[in-house]
Amino acid sequence: MNPEQLLDRARRLAATGGRRLLGIAGPPGAGKSTLAEYLVEELAGDAVLVPMDGFHLADAELRRLGRTDRKGAPDTFDAAGYTALLSRLRHPEPDTVVYAPAFDRGLEQPVAGSIPVAPDVPLVVTEGNYLLLDAAPWTRVRALLDEAWYVELDSEERVRRLIERHEEFGKPRPHAERFVHESDEANARLVEACRGRADLVVTFEQGTAPGSAAP
Template sequence: MTRYLLGVTGAPGAGKSTFAVTEQRRLSEEGMAAAVLPMDGFHLSQSELVRLGRRDRMGAPDTFDVDGFVATLERLRAPGAVTAPGFDRKIEEPVADAIEIGADIRMVIVEGNYLLHDRDGWERVRPLLDRVVFLALDDTVRRERLIARHVAFGKSPVEAEAWVARSDDPNAALVAATAHRADEVIVEGAA
């Protein structure tokens, strides 16, 4: 039996992680073991981002290991257990082999910004996913969530707002342009 890979995408702060974990719990309650594979584990390391001059754009498509991400998705298509990196938000670093997806897991919820991106190597991702849902959230709410997240992990409110404007908002615009490639768009309003 092959695994089913459900993609969950949307702009930074759209609620992808929450949606993925909620879906995983729902499936578990229905008796189906599922795993979540966040794209965040494929961030390039801080030292590599600095070396490449991309640290101030962390989260952009070229700040991830797209080849490693694609290779992991390909391994998920084959039988057997798969390990993948996780991500530690406190230190903003990937953590090798932090996620183990057992051979018995038949549903993997893959979540990340660029699942529908169509260039720079990301075009290889969509064909590996069975279905992709796009989460669309009111921009004001999305920005508020992002600023609160950045503050919770150590940035001052001013630094958080600057980061959202410099990095998260341009990435959000890039991601929003991919929504038409999704199998389903789920719109959440400002309420």
């Protein structure tokens, strides 16, 4: 599907009545965030973006748990908190704004209460690596989504972009390469194993995926 077709599919989902949740999953660097941002921007006030990354554990907690070098793995997120938020969003209460956390890439930290979700917004778009993971405590996430899309990109291009992203946010090149190959790619293999749980697989080709051109 091209971007316009994806937008049309999201628009139809938003128009079905009530609150709908669209999940966009995929391995690190595949273009989930850019696609989600594109959809929400084009849908204007009919959609809001709530990223899974807002539920990263803070670095202080990762240090306490001894998981700093594995930041981004499934057990470095508050999965139960994310699921609880999705449940609240799935069943909005009249006149009640729900506040979701965001993730500041400059700080590499979650920021609570950053994203207001009004009860009359018909579509919530959420994106992240582990939306389709079939392992506790992530299993409940899939059941809360009306649709789940899986985004994939040529692996060499995806790895190149991941390394560049880590460099952009302050990691020296050798550190960025080591982190991608030892951590991000281990997580990518977990995510790829859940591809079959998606309603739609979106494949971007090298040079046309989000990040290299308009999505």
